[in-house]
Structure formats: C-alpha cells, structure tokens
Amino acid sequence: xxxxxxxxxxxxxxxxxxxxxxxxxxxxxxxxxxxxxxxxxxxxxxxxxxxxxxxxxxxxxxxxxxxxxxxxxxxxxxxxxxxxxxxxxxxxxxxxxxxxxxxxxxxxxxxxxxxxxxxxxxxxxxxxxxxxxxxxxxxxxxxxxxxxxxxxxxxxxxxxxxxxxxxxxxxxxxxxxxxxxxxxxxxxxxxxxxxxxxxxxxxxxxxxxxxxxxxxxxxxxxxxxxxxxxxxxxxxxxxxxxxxxxxxxxxxxxxxxxxxxxxxxxxxxxxxxxxxxxxxxxxxxxxxxxxxxxxxxxxxxxxxxxxxxxxxxxxxxxxxxxxxxxxxxxxxxxxxxxxxxxxxxxxxxxxxxxxxxxxxxxxxxxxxxxxxxxxxxxxxxxxxxxxxxxxxxxxxxxxxxxxxxxxxxxxxxxxxxxxxxxxxxxxxxxxxxxxx
Numbered sequence: 001x002x003x004x005x006x007x008x009x010x011x012x013x014x015x016x017x018x019x020x021x022x023x024x025x026x027x028x029x030x031x032x033x034x035x036x037x038x039x040x041x042x043x044x045x046x047x048x049x050x051x052x053x054x055x056x057x058x059x060x061x062x063x064x065x066x067x068x069x070x071x072x073x074x075x076x077x078x079x080x081x082x083x084x085x086x087x088x089x090x091x092x093x094x095x096x097x098x099x100x101x102x103x104x105x106x107x108x109x110x111x112x113x114x115x116x117x118x119x120x121x122x123x124x125x126x127x128x129x130x131x132x133x134x135x136x137x138x139x140x141x142x143x144x145x146x147x148x149x150x151x152x153x154x155x156x157x158x159x160x161x162x163x164x165x166x167x168x169x170x171x172x173x174x175x176x177x178x179x180x181x182x183x184x185x186x187x188x189x190x191x192x193x194x195x196x197x198x199x200x201x202x203x204x205x206x207x208x209x210x211x212x213x214x215x216x217x218x219x220x221x222x223x224x225x226x227x228x229x230x231x232x233x234x235x236x237x238x239x240x241x242x243x244x245x246x247x248x249x250x251x252x253x254x255x256x257x258x259x260x261x262x263x264x265x266x267x268x269x270x271x272x273x274x275x276x277x278x279x280x281x282x283x284x285x286x287x288x289x290x291x292x293x294x295x296x297x298x299x300x301x302x303x304x305x306x307x308x309x310x311x312x313x314x315x316x317x318x319x320x321x322x323x324x325x326x327x328x329x330x331x332x333x334x335x336x337x338x339x340x341x342x343x344x345x346x347x348x349x350x351x352x353x354x355x356x357x358x359x360x361x362x363x364x365x366x367x368x369x370x371x372x373x374x375x376x377x378x379x380x381x382x383x384x385x386x387x388x389x390x391x392x393x394x395x396x397x398x399x400x401x402x403x404x405x406x407x408x409x410x411x412x413x414x415x416x417x418x419x420x421x422x423x424x425x426x427x428x429x430x431x432x433x434x435x436x
Contacts, residue, residue, distance in 0.1 A: 054111070055241045056163040071108075080110045083117060090120050091350075098347045105253035106308055108246055115165030121252035123181065123349040124173035135169045157237070178234075181349050182256060185339030186232055191224075192328075192335050197231060197256075198223030199324040201263050204312060208264045212271035219283045226290045230263055238293070243300045250307065255345030257314055258307065265306045266290075269297040314344040 086093045109117045119125040185193030202223045206213040251258040280286040343349045
C-alpha cells in the first residue's frame with residue numbers, strides 16, 4: 001500500500017513525484033469523474049482558500065449535492081450526548097442494548113461523532129488495537145505494480161479530496177472490515193460474490209415488486225448490469241451524499257441487508273408500476289432509467305423510511321444465498337474465490353471477534369487506600385453468628401477469621417471478584433476526544 005511508485009514517506013522526492021503525477025492525471029479527467037475532485041485551490045493545496053461544506057467536500061463540488069435533513073440544534077446536542085455515553089460504554093451497550101444502538105443509527109449518527117461511531121460499529125477500532133504497527137509496516141512497502149495500476153486508474157472516481165471522517169490509519173482498518181466482514185469476496189478478480197448477490201437481489205425483487213421483476217426478466221437485463229456499482233461502492237456514487245451517510249450509518253450497524261434493501265427500494269420505485277414502465281419499453285430505455293434515478297426516491301428522509309420498513313431480513317438473504325450458490329455450482333462449478341462467510345452487522349462482528357481483556361481494562365477513578373476494609377455492622381453480626389456456629393471447641397485460634405480475608409480483598413480490590421469484572425468501554429480512556 002505504497003503512497004507512490006517511488007516508495008518512501010510523504011516528504012520523499014519519490015513520493016512528491018508520485019503525488020504530482022496523480023494530480024496531473026486527475027486534472028485530465030473529464031465529465032462525471034470531475035465531480036469528486038473539488039476546486040483548483042484544493043488540488044494545489046492552498047489552505048487559505050479551502051472551503052469545506054457540511055459533508056466534508058470542497059464547496060462547489062457536485063459530489064456534495066443533496067440537502068441534509070435539518071436537525072434542531074438542541075436535538076443534535078441531545079443525540080451527541082447519548083452517543084458519547086454509548087461510545088464510552090460500548091461493550092455494555094453492544095451486549096445488552098443493541099436494539100437501541102440500531103434505532104439510533106436509523107435516526108442518523110451525529111456528524112461530529114460519525115467517524116468514531118463507524119470505527120466501533122465495524123470493529124475496526126479493535127482490529128487496529130490488535131494490529132499495532134501493521135499499517136505503518138504496509139505503508140512503506142513498494143506495492144505490486146498490477147494493483148497500483150488498478151488503484152491509480154480508479155483514484156479520480158473515489159473522492160480523493162474529501163475530508164475524511166477519521167485518520168488514514170483508522171480509515172484503512174474500516175476498509176479492511178468492510179472487505180473481510182461486510183462484503184467478503186466483492187473485490188475478487190472475477191466478481192463472483194457480486195454476481196451471486198445480484199441473483200439474490202433479483203430473487204428478493206420477485207417478492208418485493210413482482211412488476212419490476214417481470215419487466216427486467218422480459219427485457220433479459222442481468223442484475224450485474226445495474227447493481228454492480230450500487231453494491232461495490234455501497235451506493236456512494238449513486239445517492240446524494242446526505243443519503244449516503246444515512247445508508248452507511250445503518251449499513252455499519254445492520255450489515256449487508258441494508259445494501260439489499262436500498263437496491264430493492266430503488267428498483268421498486270423506478271420500475272414497480274405500469275405507469276413507470278410506459279417510458280421503459282426496451283432494454284436501452286430501462287437501463288437509462290436505472291442510471292438516472294429520480295431525485296425524489298433518493299431523498300434522505302423518503303429513502304431511509306422506505307429502507308427501514310422493507311421486510312427483508314438476514315435470514316431471507318442467507319436462505320437465498322444457499323439457493324443461488326447451489327445453482328452457481330450446477331452451472332459454473334465451485335467458486336474460485338474462497339472468501340469467509342459475511343457477518344451481518346456490528347452485533348455479529350462483536351460476537352465473532354470479542355475485544356481482548358487488555359483493550360477493555362479500565363483505568364480506576366477511585367484509589368482505595370491500603371489497610372483493613374471497614375465492614376458494615378449488619379454484616380459483622382451475621383459473620384459472627386456464622387463463625388460461632390461453624391467453630392468447634394477444638395478449633396485453633398486462627399480459624400475464627402477464615403472468611404474475612406476474602407471479603408476484605410473483594411472490598412479493597414473489587415476488580416478481582418468475578419462479580420465485578422469490568423465491562424468498561426473500548427474508549428473509556430479517550431479523554432482527548434471532542435465533539436463540539
């Protein structure tokens with residue numbers, strides 16, 4: 001994962017030449033591909049001229065289109081407070097109140113905490129802590145020319161000048177989780193996982209919108225023709241940015257079913273009635289309609305509500321996956337890309353990869369002084385009665401206090417008791433985080 005062909009760090013001559021070459025190639029891009037760039041001042045690095053909008057894009061970039069749903073400031077601050085409490089006690093919330101996390105993700109993560117929340121939802125925070133130094137190790141490697149060529153050809157379409165929600169290393173581990181847990185096999189050479197999911201999407205469409213299903217079948221339009229960019233980019237190049245953020249909030253929490261639901265909603269509201277099909281009489285017209293979706297159905301509030309209400313579950317997706325996998329083997333043989341099974345969202349990832357005890361170890365906020373611990377009066381009398389009943393006349397003088405050291409130890413060091421094992425959050429020590 002080199003910064004440039006020349007290798008080396010950001011300040012090296014080779015790195016500078018690689019960056020300059022990239023900028024020149026970006027400047028030559030045309031049409032829609034310029035939509036992800038931004039202004040000349042951004043490309044030239046003029047910090048005093050940089051103006052970034054609420055989405056993190058340079059002002060004037062077409063990628064930033066889409067009005068953000070206005071949330072009253074008071075409500076936003078309340079949501080921030082609730083999210084801070086969740087993030088600071090993440091493992092407790094994930095274990096006992098996951099449904100509440102899901103509901104809050106559906107409402108939208110506060111912009112000031114989105115980057116941090118995505119790291120916790122995806123499990124990339126734990127992944128980073130389990131692989132300290134790995135990013136820097138990979139970053140200085142020269143990289144394989146074959147993959148560098150692919151990456152460089154695609155850079156200008158992937159929002160290279162967007163202000164990221166998190167640091168580069170954090171974004172890297174988020175990407176790792178997406179590729180390995182949420183969408184495994186999507187980026188393999190032959191796109192087998194994408195093709196399988198295309199068939200799953202098409203089969204689910206039969207139940208969600210029979211009219212759209214029948215039309216696409218009649219026109220013999222393979223799902224791979226319209227859903228590849230939707231799924232591979234998780235709709236980041238299809239929807240207005242305000243809708244993308246809301247979809248990704250839910251995607252990181254609930255997994256790939258959100259991607260399926262969005263695709264089904266778009267197909268249903270584009271091709272799901274006889275009136276809509278009047279202007280889609282052939283393959284070409286149908287594909288053009290799917291490339292130029294109505295702004296109304298992509299609008300944040302409408303789309304999110306439709307996605308939440310669509311009854312497509314993980315169980316349905318997995319059942320359909322087995323059916324389509326069987327059909328694939330009958331026609332194509334075994335899959336060449338052996339990817340691990342996908343995990344459906346934050347809860348499944350958390351259960352599959354529990355954080356290490358060290359990562360969860362709290363920093364004590366109250367220091368108990370050494371010495372004998374005070375024992376409540378009621379407890380003292382109960383212990384005395386118990387000791388009298390259990391001590392025989394022949395007992396040694398030291399036997400009288402057999403139970404006391406354990407009780408004192410528990411009061412002095414509650415963390416040593418199994419009843420007081422800490423479930424503190426991964427981020428309980430992140431006092432440097434700010435959100436205003």
